[in-house]
Amino acid sequence: MNSTFRAAPLALALPLLLSTTALAQPTLPETIVTATRIPTEAERVPAAITVLTRADIEERGYQSLAEALATVPGMNMVQGGGLGQQASVFIRGTASRHVLVLLDGVPVNDASEPNGAFNFGNELLADIERIEVVRGPGSSLYGSGAIGGVINLVTRRAPAGVPVQVFGDLAGGSQGTARGALGAAGSLGGWNYLVVGQGLTTQGSDATPRRITGDTKETESLRAGAGTARFGWAGGTTSIEGMLRWRENRLELDNVPNDDPNYDGNDRRWFGQLRAETGLFDGAWTTGLRAAVTEDRRRYLNLPDGRSSGSTDDLYRGTRQTLDWGNRVRLGDAGPFSAVGLAFGMTHEHESVEANSGSPGFRTTTDASASTTAVHAGIQGRLGPRLDLSAGLRQDVADDYDGFLSWRAGAVLALPEVSSRVRASAGTAFKAPSLYQRFGRIGSFFQGNPNLEAEDSFAWEVGAETDLPLFGRSDGVTASATYFNTRTNNLINFNRSFSSLENIEEASSQGVELGLVVRPVRWLDARLGWTITEARDEVADAPLARRPRNVISAGARIAPTDRLVISPEVLFTGPSPDTASYADSGAFVSGVNYNKSGTVLNLTASYRVTSAITAYAEGRNLGNSRWEPANGFVTPGRSLLVGTRFVF
Template identity: 30%
Template sequence: MRGGDLVVRVLKYLVSVAFLALPLAAQADELQEAPAPDAAAPVPSSSDTILVTATRLAIPVDQVPASLTVLDKPAIDRAQDIGVTELLLRTPGISISRNGGYGTTTALRIRGAESEQTVVVIDGVKLNDPSASSGGYNFANLLAGDASRIEVLRGPQSILWGSQAIGGVVNVVTALPAKTLEGSFDVEAGSHETVSARAAIGGKTGPLAWRLGGQAFTTDGISALAPAFGGKEADGYINRNVSGRAVIELAPGISADLRGYYASSQTEIDASTADSLEYSLNREFVGYAGINLDLLDGRFRNRIGYTYTDTDRDNFNPTRARAQTFDAAGHNRRLEYQGAFAIAEGWTLLAGAENERSRFRSASPPAALATPVPAPVRGGADITSFYGQLSAQPIGGLTLNAGLRHDDHDRFGGKWLFAAGGVLNLPTGTVLRASYGEGFKAPTLYQLFSEYGVASLAPERAKGWEAGAEQHLFDDKLVFGATWFQRKTRDQIIFNSCAATSTDALCFVPGNATTRRQGYYANVSRAEAHGIEAAAALKLGSFQLDGNYSWTVAEDRSPGANFGKWLPRRPRDTANGSVSYAWPFGLTTGAAIRWSGKTFDNAANTTVLDAYTLVDLRAEYALSPSLRLIGRVENLFDETYSTAIRYNALGRVFYAGLRGRF
């Protein structure tokens, strides 16, 4: 479907919803204001109610049926972590694998799901790389930067976020100013010649609110290849990124919204067998332009937006005659409408429509200059989606919701998805949650059109549910709870290698029965995951203590030799804990511990990745109300560990610097 056709359909849809809304509005006893229909909506930091936006509505956390974690700006500052990955690792149900130090390929998994089954959102824009083989997002280059809030919504979320949201959603929101002029900066340096500098400034004057931020990060790094396997030379990493937001009120109830993010990085990489001089260049651009329209005194709130993402990746090896070893680019264009209507007190309808157009290009130039560079592989896909979700509070303390989504893929036709859930807040401070969700993930462009592609692939499908309880005591000074979850995935896509003597027709290039290929993608894999996530937090004045434990059983359920085996690089047991104390004279000290149980690096479960324990120390001292001296030690006991076989991980490192907020 062309973008213009979608605009017409969206406008018709908007008018239809508006006409339906008018009689309902007239029947209501009193006017209600709808929540902002935006995953990047600003939330007041001074409010006693915690609002979340990963649900695509700005709603209180105690009205969300699914499990979630919210990291606000104080929590982000307190952790002092450079990357978003390190922050997320401290939350329940998260595991990662990384091919070396900062900047190397990083896969993040939620509840044992594949990394590419996690949706990443920056300022309301859904990210993925259409040129990547899995179509997912590489967390390697996502630094904390100017993030003011990071939310993790666990479990299938395809009703709201479409393809890929099988494991969950990571929502990163940058700041919008609340004062006439405000700013911040962080500068620090430490081990391996690491230097990080970040600054942001913004203001709110009359109808305009704006903010610009930038960061520069550089490190000499460590050898990506583990020393035990011959790694000796350090592999450096450089990252430069900028972000910006601006909102201007054009008239009462009408505003324009602009958002942008750009990151450029260079990472020195190693093969899994030897040191290498090869390096990769990565450029990511995210852009958004939208119009917000509030009708019926804010009771019917609408947003129409256009988003564009572009990822460009190149690899070079200076020891080759032809230095470039890889070239890929992928981009998404998405036109979207989202509306929220307050039917009556406690009753809200969310509705939306989207059209996404993805395109990719990929090539692997040969080393010899005499060999011509083949034409790049290209491909594209269009998806048009409509979704709706009703949230109701039939009695005090009880929130129920149910939603439907229809995706129309230009290659796979239509697909319906359903989700429902409820959350009950009791007067005793007990919160009960339960939810069910369905997910799907369309085959990536690479899986369809590359030299290993198969055009007949079917989408991956998933169903999952969870139930949990949380207890709040002593005015929220003590909070603890646990959640049980379960998910089944079918038609999971894997890479099937071809033997040199195979007679399988798919082991030959389509349309050429004599030219073999190394393998192809196929829908043969099934997976199942279940487990428990438990967490607790205690706040007593200046003293804070929190911890979480996750038991995640993620197994291969495909018929064959690997049935019942652990899915690779997913530890069954992980635990995190942290403690901090703010001393009366301006010093705050803290410690954090992470324990990860053993896991396996391969599907056959013959290669073991050992368990490990990491201990971090951190401190900050207030030089003035707006300036702090910060410092930390990571991996205090210099633990040797690996999250991917043959690849290295950071040992003991030290960092110190200054933080300013004004």
């Protein structure tokens, strides 16, 4: 066994060994919904969780979802260029298609994407209130796709008791970038509303590395827009609301490894939902219905030019319809247990895809649809004064594959004598074969396999967190460590003749997530995260591509006055294996090759001019690193954006 993982038990025990007797934290704990479907204090959830709030997004200068997630522990973000370009997330060494993304609790992974993966490079954040990231298997709650983890984008809400609140953002800077957002929200009587519009335009940067001799230094521009509208009513324990969200990006693309002057893309998504919820038995039982529709449309067009006589006209349409009945029941005390809560419900999903892509003779087509129905239940409670237990179970029944029974169980033990808590959990998860994998065709030589089984996994983790009484505070330092281990089976890959797909691959990943937060003075919070991952293809006995062994992030919130906040951030990514590599000449290099490590420095400063107006400056990649997150795609160069935010 590798020495790093022989030391894992010591790493997990380190927060406890460092601790001494300290007072419990007096602040109210944060409440998490994504991890259990029941609003639960974060300290009682047996899972590794990261929450990015609206304040985090603004103070750290995150423009896109990809930027916001890049420093989350256990995660590796791989983006092929700048804003708007394709971005994939790998959580704890699992595949990018093994991450499930929710919008206000509704799955929004693109059904038309061949693997059912989510593109993290598309989303702007003006209408997002918080981002909840739950690492580890989540299929017992949300079904297919949640092998590595679940990411929930929670949209902004109307302020209570305020008839009209106007907010916005206006900024501009290098690379011809301009960004703006304008919104209004409010509550009057039982009614509430929210309307937000946002847009961004940039000339972008050259995604092709300078080392490749064919680079023409052409930049890839982006024109992005999004709008969100919500209208609702609430009275007593009953609420009804409707929401509509639109997002559309127009962007320029590159062929790998050469620039292409007229390769363009259009990526559009519509999302709508209606939701009603009411309380029964004096609010002890909350039941609700939700209907949601997501429609993705992507088109990529490339006409012949002086650099290439080939052409591309690819069109993808994917639709997901969701009907969900959910319940939360507060059971109170039951025998030796207290604060017992039960969540249960039923979900029905229908997906359809129409896709036509590729060159003549190599044309890829998919025209199919399928439905899935699932029932799920979860229970949690506290045994004695310090042990929280939880368990969940879900059965998915599908039209055209065998379905899957997933589960997860966990425990959290509070150790107030040493201001610590220890948690452990284990569970299964799955990723259903996509419609392309089951029914897609490539010319006359490839046909999908309708008999594919779901990819499945078993994962477990154990972790500890401790507050150390230093610098005159009970939580002057917070240390944490989590060991994780995931085994994934029945992975889908091409058969030997490349004429179809089979469940023939296996993979494993293990690692440690280490965290440290230091609060030496009132005006400084510093954080450090280090994730060590070993991910391997068990069949080929080779490292998995784009899973670096070491990812280290560091950041701070420096507030020397009540008006000024300075947020530096550093991200280091170690050497990363890749199976799609290009020499400096642009020639393809076969086999596993390692991308060099890279470091990116960002700095954001915000100054509150008045109670309603804040001025800020955002500097990205200030060291002008030419690091390649994916071989053949360089990280954007140095940039600066200045602007102002307002809330009236």
